[in-house]
Amino acid sequence: MSPPDRQDENQHGVAPGDLDPDAPPTEEELIASERLRHALEEGSGASPEWELVEAVRAAVAPSPIEPARHLELVFGALGKPRGKVVYFAFGGVASLAAMAATVALVVRAPADAPVGVGDGAPRMAVSRSAAPLFPEGIPVMGGTTDRVERIALARSQDWRANRFAQWGVR
């Protein structure tokens, strides 16, 4: 507890309200009461009375910690680096990883270039419609299992063909 605010007290250390709660207020008391009223209405303030209001409420009905804030505290404590050596080591590794990622981005082929297209590259099967697998047409009802098996068979052949192409067997 900090030393009590004595501005409302007379030379004997007795404030007007100490003996009679309804005694006429001093100018200082009026200012302080107005400040407290504002703080209570706004739910925040900077006066010692407001600090005590918060303390009283925290003692009687403490509110739970906000989950997101709690997570921050947990991760903050667990992730805290121990000492400068670890800090610099971690920083160095992170920097190297960032540089390696940058180099990889620069030297990588454009993402939209089709696989297998280009000089000397093996020709590979690409994604396409399954409609040519059903020249007789697809009935509205029935035959689902057969169609799935036919697609699976065709695509597994594509897959094997691609593997052979990659290995240079073809």
Place this chain on the structure above:
Amino acid sequence: MVVATLGWGSSFPIRPGLCIVHRVGDEPESPDTEQALVLRAKEGDRKALGLLLTRFGPTLYRSVLLPRLGNRASAEQALGDTYARVVERIGTFEWQGCGIYPWLRTVAFHVAMDLLRARRREVLFEPGDLEREAEGAEQDMTCAGLTETLIEQNDRDVARAKLERALEQIHPRYASAIRMRVVEERAREEVARELGVSTATFDVVLHRAMTALRKAIASSDRSRGEA
């Protein structure tokens, strides 16, 4: 994207861009599981330690730190400091059969005591109060039949009792003003009507009530210190 896996019924909201939290519903809340986590945490498993902090931290905040430090910012700072000490010292913790909560609580009392000594805010508790509570908490670690729930309830009762003792020392009219306006958060006009005064007069009465309460707390602390 950060993926956080938390256990024991922690209910954290999913906030886009922050993290995704999966509940671990299969982990039973039993001393065996807690003991296993403690063992892993002592061996340096950060995830296990994170689960323990996630499980017990909110209780520490609500029943130990916030009532004693008096405001959210200080209590959050204290919880963060408590976690930092726990991370440093988990290796020294010895399982005694009554869980890790009593030990965490003792650490929290010491952290709160340090914070109270370092600052000058209006609060209900003195560092001396917390020193006594910390000593009691160290005895509670001997598992004298106290469950976490009982300890939590006791910690909150201590804070309420501290306030009640101070309110008993001031003018009953002041105590009523504080109870109705500050504790029960009733409207200013309603409390003024109840006390039979104008709202302007009530503002003065409440200000005087808070000043009287502050003096009552300070004088009880002084008399205890002299005793």
